[in-house]
Amino acid sequence: MLQKNNGQSDIAGSGDVPEDAGNGSGTTPAADQVVTARRKWLALLLQDRFACAAVLILIGVALCAVLGPLLIGDLATRQNLRDPGREPFSLDHGWAFFLGSDSLGRPVAARLMAAAGTTLSVAVPAVLCSLVVGSVWGMWAGYHGGWRENVSLRIADVILSFPSLLLAVVVLYVFSPSASGIVLVLAVARIPVYLRTARAESAELRSRLFMDAARTFGTSSWASIRRHVAPTVLPTLLTVAALDFCFVMLTESSLSFLGIGIQPPDVSWGLMVAQGRQELQSSWWIAVFPGLAIVVTTVSATVLAAWARLATDPGQRWRHGLRRGGRGRLSRPATGAKGARQSSTAETAAVMAGAEPEHGPTPSGSEIEHAPAVPEAAPHPPAVPEAEAEPAPAKPGAAPAPGDRASTRADTLTVDTLTVDGLSVDIRTATGPLPVVRGVSFAVRSGETLALLGESGCGKSMTAHAVAGLLDPAAEVVGGQALLEGEDLLALGSRARRRLAGPGLAIVFQDALSALNPVQTVGAQLAEPFRIHERLSRRAARAKAVELMERVGIPEARSRAGAYPHQFSGGMRQRLLIAMAVALRPKVLLADEPTTALDVTVQAQIMDLLRELRSEQRMALVLITHDLGLVAEHADRVAVMYAGTVVETGPVAEVFGKPNHPYTRGLLESVPAEQHKGTRLNSIPGSPPDPRSVPSGCAFRLRCPMARDLCATHLPVLAATGTDRAAACHFGKELADA
Numbered sequence: 010m011l012q013k014n015n016g017q018s019d020i021a022g023s024g025d026v027p028e029d030a031g032n033g034s035g036t037t038p039a040a041d042q043v044v045t046a047r048r049k050w051l052a053l054l055l056q057d058r059f060a061c062a063a064v065l066i067l068i069g070v071a072l073c074a075v076l077g078p079l080l081i082g083d084l085a086t087r088q089n090l091r092d093p094g095r096e097p098f099s100l101d102h103g104w105a106f107f108l109g110s111d112s113l114g115r116p117v118a119a120r121l122m123a124a125a126g127t128t129l130s131v132a133v134p135a136v137l138c139s140l141v142v143g144s145v146w147g148m149w150a151g152y153h154g155g156w157r158e159n160v161s162l163r164i165a166d167v168i169l170s171f172p173s174l175l176l177a178v179v180v181l182y183v184f185s186p187s188a189s190g191i192v193l194v195l196a197v198a199r200i201p202v203y204l205r206t207a208r209a210e211s212a213e214l215r216s217r218l219f220m221d222a223a224r225t226f227g228t229s230s231w232a233s234i235r236r237h238v239a240p241t242v243l244p245t246l247l248t249v250a251a252l253d254f255c256f257v258m259l260t261e262s263s264l265s266f267l268g269i270g271i272q273p274p275d276v277s278w279g280l281m282v283a284q285g286r287q288e289l290q291s292s293w294w295i296a297v298f299p300g301l302a303i304v305v306t307t308v309s310a311t312v313l314a315a316w317a318r319l320a321t322d323p324g325q326r327w328r329h330g331l332r333r334g335g336r337g338r339l340s341r342p343a344t345g346a347k348g349a350r351q352s353s354t355a356e357t358a359a360v361m362a363g364a365e366p367e368h369g370p371t372p373s374g375s376e377i378e379h380a381p382a383v384p385e386a387a388p389h390p391p392a393v394p395e396a397e398a399e400p401a402p403a404k405p406g407a408a409p410a411p412g413d414r415a416s417t418r419a420d421t422l423t424v425d426t427l428t429v430d431g432l433s434v435d436i437r438t439a440t441g442p443l444p445v446v447r448g449v450s451f452a453v454r455s456g457e458t459l460a461l462l463g464e465s466g467c468g469k470s471m472t473a474h475a476v477a478g479l480l481d482p483a484a485e486v487v488g489g490q491a492l493l494e495g496e497d498l499l500a501l502g503s504r505a506r507r508r509l510a511g512p513g514l515a516i517v518f519q520d521a522l523s524a525l526n527p528v529q530t531v532g533a534q535l536a537e538p539f540r541i542h543e544r545l546s547r548r549a550a551r552a553k554a555v556e557l558m559e560r561v562g563i564p565e566a567r568s569r570a571g572a573y574p575h576q577f578s579g580g581m582r583q584r585l586l587i588a589m590a591v592a593l594r595p596k597v598l599l600a601d602e603p604t605t606a607l608d609v610t611v612q613a614q615i616m617d618l619l620r621e622l623r624s625e626q627r628m629a630l631v632l633i634t635h636d637l638g639l640v641a642e643h644a645d646r647v648a649v650m651y652a653g654t655v656v657e658t659g660p661v662a663e664v665f666g667k668p669n670h671p672y673t674r675g676l677l678e679s680v681p682a683e684q685h686k687g688t689r690l691n692s693i694p695g696s697p698p699d700p701r702s703v704p705s706g707c708a709f710r711l712r713c714p715m716a717r718d719l720c721a722t723h724l725p726v727l728a729a730t731g732t733d734r735a736a737a738c739h740f741g742k743e744l745a746d747a
């Protein structure tokens with residue numbers, strides 16, 4: 010059971026594993042983790058023979074660069090004019106002449122080794138500098154958007170408008186040619202390539218739900234970039250960097266050919282190609298071998314980057330298994346392509362998570378979906394008191410059972426936790442502001458469930474996003490307040506908002522797959538709120554994450570914490586999202602259609618879980634839905650929305666028993682129910698108005714059977730129609746008294 014402990018959220022049951030807990034082997038757990046992580050990467054690398062070959066080649070090149078000068082002494086520069094242009098593939102004059110000699114009698118093999126060091130000392134720093142600066146800049150610009158993005162792109166455009174070779178020629182002519190000068194010029198010239206790539210991917214990620222989810226528990230912009238943007242963008246950038254490696258080497262060779270690159274007696278592969286080009290017909294080997302060195306090194310870097318891209322993308326790792334052509338542990342099983350993908354992904358992720366695949370198959374989504382919300386063996390019995398146990402579902406339209414939940418709970422509820430007052434949101438469009446939320450007001454108290462009910466497009470999500478501070482940049486709050494225990498959320502600066510996010514207000518989104526980061530394990534994502542707000546170590550936060558997973562009914566939570574969102578079923582993903590939202594025991598939880606994409610069985614499990622958590626944590630729950638059945642069964646009070654405004658509000662049982670607004674009445678009459686059996690179902694004629702063409706006066710009047718002339722000229726306001734009830738209808742009181 011989740012318990013409050015000295016102001017800190019704590020989950021009773023398995024306590025935190027102490028940070029410094031030893032493992033009995035004399036090594037620290039942190040050191041063990043590093044060793045295990047290295048083994049995992051090595052295991053993945055060994056599954057790809059091309060990547061292995063690429064690594065060996067690159068290690069060879071690096072060794073040549075480092076050890077070459079020691080092995081060859083001055084062989085690379087010593088001229089032997091009596092014996093120039095010696096042909097390759099003969100060991101008569103020693104290994105140094107195996108690849109022939111150039112027109113000055115210098116051995117090509119020795120020169121290749123000497124040149125490896127010079128070439129790498131230019132290409133590697135140039136690529137690394139442009140990669141680091143361009144990527145960080147691009148991710149920052151893309152994440153924030155607006156002027157930062159525009160200014161960054163214009164700077165990139167200016168740099169890109171100069172051909173990089175021309176830029177290098179101009180700069181190196183003005184300043185004297187040197188290796189560090191070449192590195193600097195090439196690094197600057199290539200920054201826009203990374204900037205643009207990182208910006209584009211980051212801007213795309215900016216609008217993804219899992220970024221919104223991170224913002225709801227107060228992740229700062231740099232932390233979001235580091236944890237969510239960088240892991241997604243990096244694989245692409247690494248591939249670009251590998252290709253850039255070739256470009257930089259070739260540019261350096263062109264500069265050397267022009268006499269402003271590497272200066273003799275130093276030698277680089279590019280310079281060797283440039284010098285050998287003049288004698289290509291008579292002594293082909295002088296240019297061909299350094300050319301081959303450039304190609305082989307570049308291809309190796311590209312292969313390694315492609316491997317890294319697959320290895321760091323959890324959705325792609327299964328390909329490593331398939332590449333082995335059916336051999337080995339991660340090979341394609343004989344159950345068809347889909348099965349192969351699932352199995353390989355699960356096993357590969359198990360390897361990455363440090364689990365032994367021999368432990369048996371990972372439970373499939375369908376196997377684990379029907380697990381009870383609270384596992385039998387879990388140390389967290391459901392905390393719903395007997396008195397709060399759910400009555401049989403109320404049928405929409407039917408009168409509530411005597412002693413309904415709303416009226417019994419009302420005794421214990423006094424102060425509103427969240428009060429939304431006159432909230433208005435506009436969307437900026439080319440033709441001017443478009444009002445999509447108009448003066449919405451409602452209040453919800455601790456331990457209570459308020460349903461925001463309405464047809465699609467009536468502004469429910471906009472309202473929730475405005476309160477949570479997650480509005481699209483095109484949308485803007487133009488009026489109203491959202492008071493969380495008296496503090497206006499809409500007036501807070503971003504820092505104060507981050508402090509409050511998570512422990513104050515959290516949100517559960519409809520599409521759990523989009524709301525979870527696909528390239529992070531669920532354990533890492535669930536640990537994030539604890540790391541940010543409680544500053545827990547990685548290990549302690551992870552332990553809390555596992556406890557949370559157990560609490561929301563994820564079986565085998567400890568081993569499943571290392572899995573990725575796509576390895577869970579829809580219902581389990583929704584549980585994970587709920588776990589993430591309630592991790593910091595928020596005072597208010599906004600649940601935006603949390604069960605729409607789920608089947609009825611899973612829907613019931615998720616709603617039961619939300620109810621249990623609400624009771625345990627005494628949260629105020631705002632349930633956003635268009636499902637009247639869900640409202641009847643799970644909400645205490647309801648605010649019915651139409652065309653961006655609240656048209657009726659009150660206790661669910663009373664509103665559904667005797668609606669005071671013709672729209673609510675129409676909604677209830679259009680739902681099939683026992684008492685409608687054998688009669689023709691009524692439906693509201695027409696459809697909700699587009700925000701661009703909301704009728705004058707009452708927005709519902711064109712569909713309303715009670716509309717009069719007054720409705721076209723006077724906008725009805727939300728007015729009391731009874732105790733704790735209100736309706737925005739000129740005839741609300743009439744309906745209430747009927």
Ligand SMILES: Nc1ncnc2c1ncn2[C@@H]1O[C@H](COP(=O)(O)OP(=O)(O)OP(=O)(O)O)[C@@H](O)[C@H]1O
Pocket residue numbers: 436445463464465466467468469470471472481483635699700
């Ligand atoms: N970026 C946008 N640009 C223009 N209009 C928008 C934008 N986002 C939302 N809208 C409009 O705002 C209105 C309210 O949208 P909102 O998503 O809040 O509706 P909703 O009641 O949550 O619907 P649903 O139940 O389908 O999610 C809709 O008419 C929608 O078309």
